[in-house]
Amino acid sequence: MEIxxxxxxxxxxxxxIGLNSSGKPAVDGVTMVANxxxxxxxxxxxxxxxxxxxxxTVVAIGPEKAKxxxxxxxxxxxxxxxIVNEDGLGDMDSLxxxxxxxKAVAKIEExxxxxxxxxxxxxxxxxxxxxxxxxxLAERLGIGCVTGIVDIELKxxxxxxxxxxxxxxxxxxxxxxxxxxxxxxxxxxxxxTMKSKxxxxxxxxxxxxxxxxxxxxxxxxxxxxxxxLSEPPKKQAGVKINEKTFExxxxxxxxxxxxxxxx
Amino acid sequence: xxxxDEEGKDLLSTVKEFCEKEVKEQCKxxxxxxxxxxxxxxxxxxxxxxxxxxxxxxxxxGISRTTYAALYEEMAKADAGFFTTMAVTNLTLKPxxxxxxxxxxxxxxxxxxxxxxGAFCLTEPMAGSDASNNKTTAIxxxxxxxxxxxxxxxxxxxxxxxxxxxxxxxxxxxVKGMSAFYVEKGTPGLSVGNEENKMGIRTSNTTDVVxxxxxxxxxxxxxxxxxxxxxxxxxxxxxxxxxxIGAVGVAQRCIDEAVAYSKQRVTFGQPIGKFQAIQFxxxxxxxxxxxxxxxxxxxxxxxxxGLPYAKESAIAKCYAGDIAVEVALDAIQILGGYGYxxxxxxxxxxxxxxxxxxxxxxxxxxxxxxxxxVMGKF
Numbered sequence: 351m352e353i354x355x356x357x358x359x360x361x362x363x364x365x366x367i368g369l370n371s372s373g374k375p376a377v378d379g380v381t382m383v384a385n386x387x388x389x390x391x392x393x394x395x396x397x398x399x400x401x402x403x404x405x406x407t408v409v410a411i412g413p414e415k416a417k418x419x420x421x422x423x424x425x426x427x428x429x430x431x432x433i434v435n436e437d438g439l440g441d442m443d444s445l446x447x448x449x450x451x452x453k454a455v456a457k458i459e460e461x462x463x464x465x466x467x468x469x470x471x472x473x474x475x476x477x478x479x480x481x482x483x484x485x486x487l488a489e490r491l492g493i494g495c496v497t498g499i500v501d502i503e504l505k506x507x508x509x510x511x512x513x514x515x516x517x518x519x520x521x522x523x524x525x526x527x528x529x530x531x532x533x534x535x536x537x538x539x540x541x542x543t544m545k546s547k548x549x550x551x552x553x554x555x556x557x558x559x560x561x562x563x564x565x566x567x568x569x570x571x572x573x574x575x576x577x578x579l580s581e582p583p584k585k586q587a588g589v590k591i592n593e594k595t596f597e598x599x600x601x602x603x604x605x606x607x608x609x610x611x612x613x
Numbered sequence: 614x615x616x617x618d619e620e621g622k623d624l625l626s627t628v629k630e631f632c633e634k635e636v637k638e639q640c641k642x643x644x645x646x647x648x649x650x651x652x653x654x655x656x657x658x659x660x661x662x663x664x665x666x667x668x669x670x671x672x673x674x675g676i677s678r679t680t681y682a683a684l685y686e687e688m689a690k691a692d693a694g695f696f697t698t699m700a701v702t703n704l705t706l707k708p709x710x711x712x713x714x715x716x717x718x719x720x721x722x723x724x725x726x727x728x729x730x731g732a733f734c735l736t737e738p739m740a741g742s743d744a745s746n747n748k749t750t751a752i753x754x755x756x757x758x759x760x761x762x763x764x765x766x767x768x769x770x771x772x773x774x775x776x777x778x779x780x781x782x783x784x785x786x787x788v789k790g791m792s793a794f795y796v797e798k799g800t801p802g803l804s805v806g807n808e809e810n811k812m813g814i815r816t817s818n819t820t821d822v823v824x825x826x827x828x829x830x831x832x833x834x835x836x837x838x839x840x841x842x843x844x845x846x847x848x849x850x851x852x853x854x855x856x857x858i859g860a861v862g863v864a865q866r867c868i869d870e871a872v873a874y875s876k877q878r879v880t881f882g883q884p885i886g887k888f889q890a891i892q893f894x895x896x897x898x899x900x901x902x903x904x905x906x907x908x909x910x911x912x913x914x915x916x917x918x919g920l921p922y923a924k925e926s927a928i929a930k931c932y933a934g935d936i937a938v939e940v941a942l943d944a945i946q947i948l949g950g951y952g953y954x955x956x957x958x959x960x961x962x963x964x965x966x967x968x969x970x971x972x973x974x975x976x977x978x979x980x981x982x983x984x985x986x987v988m989g990k991f
Binding site: 421545548 | 635656665674
């Protein structure tokens, strides 16, 4: 089974990021990591591979530095990696990312000499959080897509997945090839071993340029324009209610809520 | 500050993340209970932390001493008991390499690589600093050695998959009658005795190890009969600088905790870190810690270069152990009443720091080693 996992390198999501003087996210000096949901996708893919058989390839669109994210993936289950050099691709929105990825899929399939059976994506990235790229990619490839899955198994030549919903989960079965986007499963991504980490550094990462992709220039013009960015408002200091009795405290709280026209 | 190559930095960030997420907080609970942190150690074993010193020729990762020192400091920063378990496990391969027993070293390396543990059984109730006073005997009989005796304060004693054991093959000859043996877990006559209820490094396992008419094959002898003391001393010489790094890890954690507190705790209208009294304490803590780190790294570098390192290893271990205790006391002082409280992490650091003045040769023994090197025979 041929598996592809799409990975984006993002700023460490445990760091609080504000805006710099030019109104852009102040990410200088923030460690770049593989998007958390993509690491869940890779772990799920690795478990599927271990339970059955197959090869996992990872792909990222980004600068040279994004190879670090791919290397970390090579230490925890992936055995091949490709980077699509972002030079010439301009600003990307989810639509152009989905399109570019679909071209990358075709290119990697050509290089590998095999079609992908399952393409895993994180359900969203922790930096832009659009949650659309997986579905856009499936659309461009003309194959099915199940979003927000938390479990997967092979069934009758296809897959059976659990798709998380507000109330619980749907069990969805589909034929292959297909794209799945992954939510946080019940388990955590594994740690690399000292050995796999060192071995991963020695695996060459395939480079794909804009020219290799054969993208059409009018299809990489973003439809979404970011007008401006603003930081979330600072949390206001709350009101402390500390009356003598519990009853008085409740009465005061109700009064405040009434004044605020909450009800 | 460590000077690492890209590979080293990569490994360091992996170990740092593991220690932050899987060791640091978890150890608070195990420090109180003294129980074996099964899940944490299982994960560490899977990562290969039990085998970071294993050379490439035995299937290990073969990283430089500087690199594994950086990894050890991260472990010690998170928890000194965790560091101790890992460092001692890695140490147990050394006597087999020193004794030129490639076959046994390979066996041991395979165990460590698969997440197993080793224990180094030298200390006895009446033979600590005076290791030459070993009472355990090994009598050769019908192509076998029969061991009798009791070892104490053995790190990993209750969890080891193999033991390096010193015993007297000829009592008359004193230290020249001591030999070293490789003993596998489960050997009839081998049993684990009392587990120590320790002041610090409570996440490490420390027990008595007892031999009662324990028979082991003749080829479990490491080196020749009479080589045991020499092998043990060379092992400790090599390992001492690593212990220095462990102490540095504890001291660094003290600094980290004290700095964080100094920035946040307000007295007389400003954070206490704005007062020179605190700034100078922190500066002194840093001077000591960085000096101990560089001394330990220097001792390891001498090993890399094939130069004599016994004196420098002793200086590193002795100095780092001493300053770890001083720095831990200072951290408690900076945190004041909170530093004395078990709700805050620094009192544990003092309890952990103290062991570095005691184990793998007390700091008095280190000073003996150093003064002998300085003065020579006269």
